[in-house]
Amino acid sequence: MLVAIKGATVAADRSVPGLIVKIGDYPLHHGGVGAIRSLGRLGVPMYAVTEDRWTPAAASRYLRRAFVWPTTGTERAEELVEGLLRIGRRIGRPTVLLPTDEEAAVLIAEHGEQLAGTFLFPPVERELPRRLASKQGLHELCAEHGVPSPEAAFPGSYAEIEEFAARARFPVVAKNREAFERRRRPAVHGTTRIAGPRELLRLARGWGEAPGVILQEYLPREEAEDWIVHAYFDAESTPLAMFTGVKVRSWPPHAGMTACAYVVDNPELADMTAQFIKQIGFCGIVDLDWRFDRRDGRCKLLDFNPRMGAQFRLFESETGIDVVRAQHLDLTGRKVPEGEQLAGRRFVVENIDLPALAAYRRSGYTTPHAPPRANGTELAWAARDDIKPFFTMLARFVRPGARHLWQLWRARRAAAATGEGEQATGR
Template identity: 80%
Template sequence: MDVDRGVPGLIVKFGNYPLHHGGVGAIRSLGRLGVPMYAVTEDRCTPAAVSRYLERAFVWPTTGTEEPERLVAGLLRIGRRIGRPTVLVPTDEEAAVLVAEHQAELAGRFLFPRVEPGLPRRLASKQGLHELCAQHGIASPAAHFPRSYEDVERFATTARFPVVAKNREAFVRRARPAVNGTTRIASREGLLRLAREWGERPGVILQEYLPREDAEDWIVHAYFDAESAPLAMFTGVKVRSWPPHAGMTAHAYIVDNPELADLAARFVKEIGFSGIVDLDLRFDRRDGRYKLLDFNPRMGAQFRLFENEPGVDVVRALHLDLTGRPVPEGEQLVGRRYVVENIDLPALLAYRRSGYTTPHVPARASGTELAWFARDDLRPSLVMLARLVRPGAKHLYQLWRTSRRGSGAAAK
């Protein structure tokens, strides 16, 4: 692969989530090609910080709620220390939005896709995404955006339960979220009880519930160039997620879906986005439509599931394109499997209890990519395990507690 080894990559993340397999995957993906890799980390003993493919970890604890000017200044300091133009690889919405909204300040030090400055923030917002879907004819779950408790009361009188509550904006998870992730609400009484805690201006979206027995979870990862043309496009099916049915991918397969790829390419072209995308869609068997749930304007944590025959994934496509190299074309590796070791076992137990299966799982995997373990880079998996089981760690208890529930958070 004709990669420019003179241009480093920098993994950019804000907030405290040290067990992030996506960042480790990006470091390995480019590092294996000889690209010098750097990363923003919470401390010096995170899985990303100990990867053999990392040149240097820049320890910079953040919450994601800092003033943008402070975050931009911090990135520029890191850029000066690296000392040469560097490809930015955001791993969360905060980083992707910051880069888009401060392109002029960052352009001298960094390489990144140019995009309309306000677009990533709008895509990361549940309300902004819903409005874009309606504008461009993309199916999405029916949604209501209450502006007061009285508005919630009016909605509750006509709503068909269960409904789903989500935080309206992506960034509130770093501050004070109204709900803890996707919350299934079974009754009018449960909704009103929760709504009393949301304050005068509820920062939530109340969304149509798509029954899992009538639905399939699909994912699209792609890289789009400056003209919003796909240089790398992948589709897959999500077998399990954590928390169950409502969280990050724990187990997935590459499955060809030309209809879904065409839908995603058309939407991205119409909105004029450039860069890496990670889309979550649910196929509703009741009406035969793919409904867009999430549009992440950045690299997804499970991106290493997707690779084509020449070895291109979306992070490699990003680096190749931004350094003026051609992105090799090829068929995606159908049947390839991705497993996140620390969350797939509890997810498996929860899914067995729920009885959920997807009809699109291949009979045999053509290959397996593990999120943490790699023979050529063992230390990240060892550090992940050490942080997982260390005294006082809450992670294992949280896994057990969610597995016992067998689903995402719920209110009756």
Template identity: 80%
Template sequence: MPFAVDRDVPGLIVKFGDYPLHHGGVGAIRSLGRLGVPMYAITEDRYTPAAASRYLRGAFPWRTTGAEEPERLVEGLVRIARRIGRPTVMIPTDEEAAVLIAEHQDPLADAGYLFPRVERELPRRLASKQGLHELCVEHGIPSPAAAFPQSYADIEEFAEKARFPVVAKNREAFTRRSHPAVNGTTRIATANGLRQLARGWGEKPGVILQEYLPREQAEDWIVHSYFDRDSTPRAMFTGVKVRSWPPHAGMTANAYVVDNPELADLAARFIKQTGFSGVIDLDLRFDRRDGQYKLLDFNPRMGAQFRLFENEAGIDVVRALHLDLTGRAVPEGEQRAGHRYVVENIDLPALLAYRRSGYTTPHAPSRASGTELAWWAADDPRPFFTMLARFVRPGAKHLYQLWQTNRRGSTSGPGV
């Protein structure tokens, strides 16, 4: 590698909630661990794939739901900092962790943690579907037309005027802290279907109703980047999503690196306007009807598929984060165009579903220049086998449930 990291500064994977099969956390442990950085992680127990990695110096078993009081979570992080005993770079893998860090910067910094400093409320606003939409409107960034009903009467009014199908999403990212109104992205085919579904949303529906961007006229793109304290990109990557699970509405199962300067410029401009600092994972949909890239989701943290992206100097967003926070230069370089990323345990069912639908991604290269697997690594095989052991029976049942939810009648299907 044409760069040297500070091996005296460990990294800590920070996650809240019960999702032990998280390939992104394993990828971050490997990425920095291979450079000699001591890696630690918060895990559900001692038998998760992350805990099994040869590159993990220590696991902190701590089963959380994401619904705990923030003060309790901060206290737990402070105790972990004392056990590590030296300055440590925080690497959040979910919105709960990213927002908690932003909103409690002083006590975490006093404990010795290193993280990008950002306006306290910004990550929460970016992670919120409503907050993101408002920021897009404010800064002239294309996004799907949206409504934010405050009552059932608002939904009735929307149903009379809207063009169907539409998409319903939970308004806030923190659905684990309450009862989510919808199970992920939900396509609603008719006005009556909306009225029927909305009866279970209570007096104050916590949803966003969004225009449906038909998959036949659209293409899914992703942007991963790291921005420094001046909101300047130190590592910028663009790619196209080939498959996701559940189909067209879930996590990335297969993706390619594809150069897209227009998309990179749009992301850099938006980050500069908002003043964000840190790692980002953006989901956008290119709408062929009007030729615009529309921002769907802003994750103010590392994305699970971040290892798809690496530049010629060997930099990914996690390495850029560690280098910058430890006062070292982040080497520049072109991204490895044509590289492919595959999540082994969900790509096969996704492939079968996409073949049935006939959907293809025009910008996906016909042949990969190389493939990065989410779970398997010859130098670190134990996370793969641990994933299989935890996934085979409950995982197969979960995949089936997701698929059933995604295909069920008028209130489900491919979404934005």
């Protein structure tokens, strides 16, 4: 099917559906809605795994069917694979898989032989997504290939934490070492800034005999900028779509998921990303978080998400390509049109950007590389041609969501008062 988008023509194979795959309970996920719209507007039949029938994704006019399948992330892999295969049989034809979380991306990579034929997905090396999603695995890969990243330690016992506390320069940041720990019993919730050795030792007493944490160098926000890279790489690790931008606001402030971001060209960062991907041999969609450290003038890799990011619709090329469209075109044997990214575009997540804006104005923090005004705005939820997901989001968000935002804000204020720092959640 040929679909004209902003003066460009995108040729999509609408005989091959797409399936949004998620593991866990996070119904208010705008990335899934964005993917449904992105391919649905090209005439691609779209399906999605949803927690229930009243999620924003299930309300999209571009969704052919929602498969209600509540999961927690604690299920056995065999159970999850069989559930996916059941959905595949009900769709009845080969379908492109679009994972929205690390668990789903790792599951698909590690069980590719069982899923092949029923589904289409990039032929990534079996163990690579799990290693990239792990903080320790990513740090080791960065060190191996000379990619800048924050200094980090991986203590294996309380005694090693005591040794670290005696020599470390504070503040430091504590994160869960493995990506999936939040499903079980995480040592820390999100990203926790720790002001000094006393606080570290007090927290570490609750981490057990084998603390599953990474203790990382703190990059002060006053001396740093958050950059994001979204891209799609083919089976030869060649970038068919590459985009760069800056995160202007997040929620919780300075440490959470993107609330507002702008497209900003950064060829050096794009080249660094492409080289790293080529070295490790990854293929598929990536969502990378980099932090530019003004103190030494280097971009340091913080996170590598081996799947689409929730804010991927920030980025689109002059030929109408985003990373989700690039993957579908490539896996169905279609050419991905080349084109520069649309500079100056802005992405806003309506339900979290308002409190984030208020918090950032109070702090006085700004992002120097953000353009003074947007050249077009992409909203996460509201769309003229697909408005139901926006109202469904509001219905689910307003009461419990407002309470959750207030609780996060109070926790952040309390943490700041005690010097224990910033926490981050989200995708």
